[in-house]
Amino acid sequence: MKYVIGIDLGTSAVKLLLVNQNGEVVQEVSKPYPLIQEKTGYNEQNPQDWVEQTIAGLADLLREYDGNPVDIEGISFSGQMHGLVLLDENNQVLRNAILWNDTRTTEECREIYDIVGKERLLEITKNPALEGFTLPKVLWVKNHEPELFEKAAKFVLPKDYVRYKLTGKLQMDYSDAAGTLLLNVTEKAWSREICDLLGIDVNICPPLVASYDEVGQITSDLAKATGLVESTRVFAGAADNAAGAIGTGILEDGKTLASIGTSGVVLSYEGSDDKDFQGKVHYFNHGAPNAFYTMGVTLSAGYSLTWFKDTFAKEESFDKLLADVRTVPIGSNGLLFTPYLVGERTPHADASIRASFIGIDASHERKDFTRAVLEGITFSLNESIHIFRENGKIIDTIVSTGGGAKNEDWLQIQADIFNAKVIKLASEQGPGMGAAMLAAYGCGWFDSLQACAAEFLKEDKTFLPIKENVEQYERLFTIYQDVYKQTENLSERLLPFQR
Numbered sequence: 001m002k003y004v005i006g007i008d009l010g011t012s013a014v015k016l017l018l019v020n021q022n023g024e025v026v027q028e029v030s031k032p033y034p035l036i037q038e039k040t041g042y043n044e045q046n047p048q049d050w051v052e053q054t055i056a057g058l059a060d061l062l063r064e065y066d067g068n069p070v071d072i073e074g075i076s077f078s079g080q081m082h083g084l085v086l087l088d089e090n091n092q093v094l095r096n097a098i099l100w101n102d103t104r105t106t107e108e109c110r111e112i113y114d115i116v117g118k119e120r121l122l123e124i125t126k127n128p129a130l131e132g133f134t135l136p137k138v139l140w141v142k143n144h145e146p147e148l149f150e151k152a153a154k155f156v157l158p159k160d161y162v163r164y165k166l167t168g169k170l171q172m173d174y175s176d177a178a179g180t181l182l183l184n185v186t187e188k189a190w191s192r193e194i195c196d197l198l199g200i201d202v203n204i205c206p207p208l209v210a211s212y213d214e215v216g217q218i219t220s221d222l223a224k225a226t227g228l229v230e231s232t233r234v235f236a237g238a239a240d241n242a243a244g245a246i247g248t249g250i251l252e253d254g255k256t257l258a259s260i261g262t263s264g265v266v267l268s269y270e271g272s273d274d275k276d277f278q279g280k281v282h283y284f285n286h287g288a289p290n291a292f293y294t295m296g297v298t299l300s301a302g303y304s305l306t307w308f309k310d311t312f313a314k315e316e317s318f319d320k321l322l323a324d325v326r327t328v329p330i331g332s333n334g335l336l337f338t339p340y341l342v343g344e345r346t347p348h349a350d351a352s353i354r355a356s357f358i359g360i361d362a363s364h365e366r367k368d369f370t371r372a373v374l375e376g377i378t379f380s381l382n383e384s385i386h387i388f389r390e391n392g393k394i395i396d397t398i399v400s401t402g403g404g405a406k407n408e409d410w411l412q413i414q415a416d417i418f419n420a421k422v423i424k425l426a427s428e429q430g431p432g433m434g435a436a437m438l439a440a441y442g443c444g445w446f447d448s449l450q451a452c453a454a455e456f457l458k459e460d461k462t463f464l465p466i467k468e469n470v471e472q473y474e475r476l477f478t479i480y481q482d483v484y485k486q487t488e489n490l491s492e493r494l495l496p497f498q499r
């Protein structure tokens with residue numbers, strides 16, 4: 001039997017999957033690393049942590065593996081998007097990575113609009129200037145740390161840096177490059193126009209490759225440290241959402257994904273780049289050949305639940321915390337949560353908005369709050385589904401993935417709020433599976449990613465919307481939508497009191 005490894009460099013942890021030729025996950029390893037949050041709005045990670053934990057994870061995987069390492073034919077990657085890793089001329093990291101959920105760059109977004117123009121930016125990149133994207137972060141370092149920026153010779157994204165440390169080769173794939181706001185999405189080339197207008201040397205952009213391109217082999221040092229063989233083939237990999245789309249079979253028009261990891265994402269396949277969503281949802285290159293996807297993003301999805309658990313039930317597991325949510329009625333006995341812990345992206349691109357519980361009553365218990373958190377996160381994802389439907393998309397079936405898909409009560413809440421059939425696959429690790437599939441396709445096991453999906457992806461369970469629940473959630477959703485408008489100004493006025 002032959003194998004491939006999918007490495008998903010998430011925000012909370014790196015997750016490694018060893019997958020065989022039948023698409024079975026035969027081993028799984030997860031290695032966490034911390035977020036560095038120096039100030040409100042700041043979210044950084046140390047790239048060295050990613051590398052050390054990935055190598056430790058590979059070593060763990062190989063230690064447990066009783067086959068011949070030569071049979072592990074390929075490795076590929078999925079990575080948290082947009083995070084800025086700046087490298088000097090010797091490819092040494094110049095500062096902590098500034099992550100996708102870091103919102104310090106509101107001024108730089110204005111600068112981009114002032115200089116490039118909103119219309120032109122949308123024409124070239126298909127996306128608006130949002131705090132989370134990479135270009136505003138590049139400008140922030142240029143504006144605030146000019147001496148350090150002087151030394152910058154290249155920038156890459158998180159998984160590209162890890163891949164560089166495993167292979168010694170530096171590249172970026174189109175699906176991740178699309179999230180930088182420096183790529184001409186249609187031409188699949190760096191935009192010299194944007195770079196020139198903003199005073200950025202286009203040479204700091206790395207060489208571009210396709211997600212399934214073979215980009216090198218692992219170094220002898222890495223082989224020694226992990227037990228892998230040097231001949232193991234390495235394929236570029238994709239942005240975690242593009243990899244998630246591959247790993248859940250979102251490979252043709254009409255297919256939709258909901259992913260609840262640290263962030264939350266609703267993503268839909270697009271066969272072409274000529275639809276017009278007026279920048280309301282992101283429009284990126286897919287990891288599959290000649291394809292695109294549109295998506296809406298909740299910045300703090302699983303992260304809201306993690307925050308709630310760490311703050312109010314630190315010693316308990318997620319399963320224990322969620323054990324009694326099914327005993328709480330729909331609407332959490334009149335309690336509503338909006339998940340704006342670090343600001344929001346879709347539909348409100350707003351770095352200042354903050355979360356709230358509305359309707360706290362003396363009768364509420366912890367389980368009411370827990371269910372309200374699950375419902376609030378899901379309402380937020382439903383805002384993206386609402387935009388897709390308003391723009392004529394038919395969304396009746398959704399594949400659910402990510403840590404949030406581990407809980408069946410939450411999957412039923414998703415079916416009821418989304419008013420769609422929700423499918424849970426055998427592995428909830430869509431991005432890691434997508435990375436493994438890119439390696440399997442790259443190794444020539446299949447003629448297409450679609451053929452690989454047909455063999456690898458198995459449905460585990462289906463959750464159907466329950467009519468009475470759908471009706472109740474429709475009424476609650478309109479109240480949820482009002483909370484943003486009612487709390488926008490309050491959040492703004494509370495800003496000076498933040499850390």
Ligand SMILES: Nc1ncnc2c1ncn2[C@@H]1O[C@H](COP(=O)(O)OP(=O)(O)O)[C@@H](O)[C@H]1O
Pocket residue numbers: 009010011012013260261262263301302303304305306318319322402403404405406407410
């Ligand atoms: N057993 C569980 N039930 C429900 N949600 C869970 C469970 N375990 C983890 N999660 C949620 O999944 C999130 C992590 O998902 P994951 O896809 O691993 O994230 P990332 O790729 O961002 O690192 C956590 O923030 C948590 O909210």
Ligand SMILES: O=C(CO)[C@@H](O)[C@H](O)COP(=O)(O)O
Pocket residue numbers: 010011012079080081082100101132179240241261262263264265297
């Ligand atoms: O910013 C985005 C997408 O635009 C996020 O989806 C990141 O890509 C992080 O993903 P997770 O760590 O939550 O999987």
